[in-house]
Amino acid sequence: PEASTHLPVVVLSRYACQRRTSTENHNEIFTDAFEVMAESYEFSQCDGQCLAFRRAASVLKSVPWPVERLGAATRLPCLGEHTRAVMEEILQCGRSFEVEKILCNDRYQRLKLFTSVFGVGPKTAEKWHRGGLRTLNDALEDPGVELNSMQKAGFRHHGDISRAVSRAEALALGEILHQAALGISAHAVLVLTGGFRRGKEFGHDVDFLLSTPEQGKEETLLLSLVDSLRRQGILLYCDHHPSTFDINNLPGVSFEAMDHFAKSFLILRLEDRQVEGGVQRPEGQHDGRSWRAVRVDVVAPPMERYAFTLLGWTGSRQFERDLRRFARKEKRMLLDNHGLWDKTKKEFLPAEREEDIFAHLGLEYLEPQLRNA
Ligand code: DGT
Ligand code: MG
Structure with a gap:
C-alpha cells in the first residue's frame, strides 16, 4: 500500500492560529523555495503574490510529514495555481527552475545583499541598485550615498549581525539585561x-519585553536600562522610539504597522566568555576577537497591556497576521499589540494572560512552541 494511506488525516485550517506548527519543518524543500519566491515578489512590491507564497509556506510547515505528491496536497488550504506549479517542479525534478532563475538574477542578488544590512530596506536597496551599485563597498564609497546612523552601524557590524544568534547567546544576553533591569x-x-520564545535554536536577533507594575514607569525603565548598558560599555548602537501609545486608539488593521509602545533597537557587544558552553566560531572567522555584536530589540509596554504585547512579539509573523485576520473576519474583532476591540459589543476586552486573548477569540490556546507558522 502507498505510504500516504497510513498517514492520519489532518484537516488544516486556512488560519495559522488554528494550526499547530512546531520548529520541526518536514517540507523545507518547498518552504525554502517559497521563501525565495516571496522575497522576490517583495522586492518588486507585489504584496499579493508575496503573501500567497508566505501563506503556502506556512501551511506546509504545519504538515507533520514530507508532502510526497501533489495529490495528497490537494486538500491543503492556501495553495494556488502558482504555488502548486513550483511544488510540481520540485517533486518531479528535485528543484524549481523558476526559483533557480531568481537566485541567479542580478537584481535579486543585489537587493538581497543590500537588505542584509541593518537599516537598509527594500526601497533603499532598490535605489542603490538603480544607481548602479553592485557591492557593499560600492555603497560605502559612492559619494551620492548618504548613510543614516542606523545604516552606518549596520555596515560596521555587518559580519556579526549576518551570522545567526544561537540560543546560548540569546540566554546570555537575557541574563545581562535581566541583571541590569x-x-x-x-x-x-x-x-x-520572538523566535527564541517559540523554541527556535537560532535567530537573526533577540527580542525582549520589559515592563514594571509601577504604572507609567516602563519607558523610564527602558531608558535607564539602555543607559546602564552604555555605562557597562556594551552598547554599540541604540535607536530609541518613544511611546506614542494612546489608550483610546482602536487596534490597527495592518500588521505591518509597528506598535506604539516605547522600544529600542540595539546592537550589543557580547563577550564569548559570557556564553554558556563557550562560542564555536565558524571556520575562517577566527579574527582574534573574543566578542561578537548582536541585534537586540526591547519593547516596553505598560503592564496592563503585557499579554497583548507578549502575544504580538512572540510571532511568528505569519501567525500574527492570521491571528488578526481571524479576529477581523471570523469574530468581528480588532486585535493588535495594544489590545482587542469587540466591534459588536463596542468595547475593549481585557486580558492578563495570552490564554485570555485566545479565549476571547474562541481559539484553542497554542503554546509558543506551536506558533512557528
Ligand atoms: P528571527 O528572524 O529569528 O528573529 O525570528 P522572529 O520570529 O523573532 O522575528 P522578528 O525578530 O523579526 O520579530 C519578532 C516578532 O516581533 C514578530 O513575530 C512580530 C514582532 N514584530 C517585529 N517586527 C514587527 C513589525 O514590523 N510589525 C509588527 N506588528 N510586529 C513586528
Ligand atoms: Mg527575533
Whole structure:
C-alpha cells in the first residue's frame, strides 16, 4: 500500500492560529523555495503574490510529514495555481527552475545583499541598485550615498549581525539585561519573546519585553536600562522610539504597522566568555576577537497591556497576521499589540494572560512552541 494511506488525516485550517506548527519543518524543500519566491515578489512590491507564497509556506510547515505528491496536497488550504506549479517542479525534478532563475538574477542578488544590512530596506536597496551599485563597498564609497546612523552601524557590524544568534547567546544576553533591569528596579519584568520564545535554536536577533507594575514607569525603565548598558560599555548602537501609545486608539488593521509602545533597537557587544558552553566560531572567522555584536530589540509596554504585547512579539509573523485576520473576519474583532476591540459589543476586552486573548477569540490556546507558522 502507498505510504500516504497510513498517514492520519489532518484537516488544516486556512488560519495559522488554528494550526499547530512546531520548529520541526518536514517540507523545507518547498518552504525554502517559497521563501525565495516571496522575497522576490517583495522586492518588486507585489504584496499579493508575496503573501500567497508566505501563506503556502506556512501551511506546509504545519504538515507533520514530507508532502510526497501533489495529490495528497490537494486538500491543503492556501495553495494556488502558482504555488502548486513550483511544488510540481520540485517533486518531479528535485528543484524549481523558476526559483533557480531568481537566485541567479542580478537584481535579486543585489537587493538581497543590500537588505542584509541593518537599516537598509527594500526601497533603499532598490535605489542603490538603480544607481548602479553592485557591492557593499560600492555603497560605502559612492559619494551620492548618504548613510543614516542606523545604516552606518549596520555596515560596521555587518559580519556579526549576518551570522545567526544561537540560543546560548540569546540566554546570555537575557541574563545581562535581566541583571541590569533588576539593578534599576526590583520590580522590573524582563521576558524573552520572538523566535527564541517559540523554541527556535537560532535567530537573526533577540527580542525582549520589559515592563514594571509601577504604572507609567516602563519607558523610564527602558531608558535607564539602555543607559546602564552604555555605562557597562556594551552598547554599540541604540535607536530609541518613544511611546506614542494612546489608550483610546482602536487596534490597527495592518500588521505591518509597528506598535506604539516605547522600544529600542540595539546592537550589543557580547563577550564569548559570557556564553554558556563557550562560542564555536565558524571556520575562517577566527579574527582574534573574543566578542561578537548582536541585534537586540526591547519593547516596553505598560503592564496592563503585557499579554497583548507578549502575544504580538512572540510571532511568528505569519501567525500574527492570521491571528488578526481571524479576529477581523471570523469574530468581528480588532486585535493588535495594544489590545482587542469587540466591534459588536463596542468595547475593549481585557486580558492578563495570552490564554485570555485566545479565549476571547474562541481559539484553542497554542503554546509558543506551536506558533512557528
Ligand atoms: P528571527 O528572524 O529569528 O528573529 O525570528 P522572529 O520570529 O523573532 O522575528 P522578528 O525578530 O523579526 O520579530 C519578532 C516578532 O516581533 C514578530 O513575530 C512580530 C514582532 N514584530 C517585529 N517586527 C514587527 C513589525 O514590523 N510589525 C509588527 N506588528 N510586529 C513586528
Ligand atoms: Mg527575533
